[in-house]
Amino acid sequence: MFGKLYLIPTTLGETEPLEVMPLSVKKVVEQIDYYIVENEKSARRFIKKISPKKSQPSLQIMLLDKYAEELETRKYLDVCKEGINVGLLSEAGVPAIADPGASIVKLAHQNNIQVVPLVGPSSILMAMMSSGMNGQNFAFNGYLPIDKGERKKAIKDLERLSKDKKQSQIFIETPYRNEKMFTDLKATLTPTTNLCIAADITLPTEFIKTMFIKDWKHQQPDLHKKPAIFIIQK
Structure with a gap:
């Protein structure tokens, strides 16, 4: 069974995550080690803030910034074929809305990978x-x-x-x-x-x-x- 692509919202500023998003986001973050993000530093900071006990060294970070090559990003969801879930994190707000993450969501649909959007601030x-x-x-x-x-x-x-x-x-x-x-x-x-x-x-x-x-x-x-x-x- 394929892993899923979770669309994980982030805060719009220096707000406590659980003040603006449900507990379900925290639970998903605690279960996922593979992330596609725009900026590694801010992504790690958010993950640590919403799940302080999560092991940072266990995180596998794949960058989706302006320097990322298309051929490289097309491999980012290969781990889903091994049954591993992947989280897509926006820099602020929800992924794929005014956000480069839309290309990853499109790739998931093309590869029959289930896309799971989570509730958060837009x-x-x-x-x-x-x-x-x-x-x-x-x-x-x-x-x-x-x-x-x-x-x-x-x-x-x-x-x-x-x-x-x-x-x-x-x-x-x-x-x-x-x-x-x-x-x-x-x-x-x-x-x-x-x-x-x-x-x-x-x-x-x-x-x-x-x-x-x-x-x-x-x-x-x-x-x-x-x-x-x-x-x-x-």
Whole structure:
């Protein structure tokens, strides 16, 4: 019998794991020694935090970073054919959502390996839940262009799409560029478009607010270097 691929959520910051995820995650981590991760140091830190008694030397870590070769990563699930379970860990939040782990999940399906998703914090879904916007019809758009002109065009396109489809539009930005994004949103969107900003979700500094653009023009939340989700709806 093949081993399974467990999709293991991690915290969105320096939060105690069991404050934001169920005990079942801890139980799975305690049973698995093979892990596919983006960063070995942070993965080991999370595993130690959620399961302090687990033997660190017993861990077999396979890296899924920008330097990982595709031919190499395609072998990462070979141990499942020996009946060994493997855990896929995201750097933050849930694996395979805005995360390179999707390629491993696809590989598991191609090899008839059972995929088991575990419950944990997803900043995208938590932002959507708390935005007050259309949760029946929404789209995640990843990162918008870095070029200022292209970014403003993308913002207008998403606003138009939101109006035409009555669809909430979700996107993210590199934390150190959050404030530039906020400035462009205020300058580009129409005054009656709703904007939700959800930053530092699940952390003590959590900030979640939805307002019209005309009201955001008088606000300046501290978003610098904070993980943030942006959602617009016309």
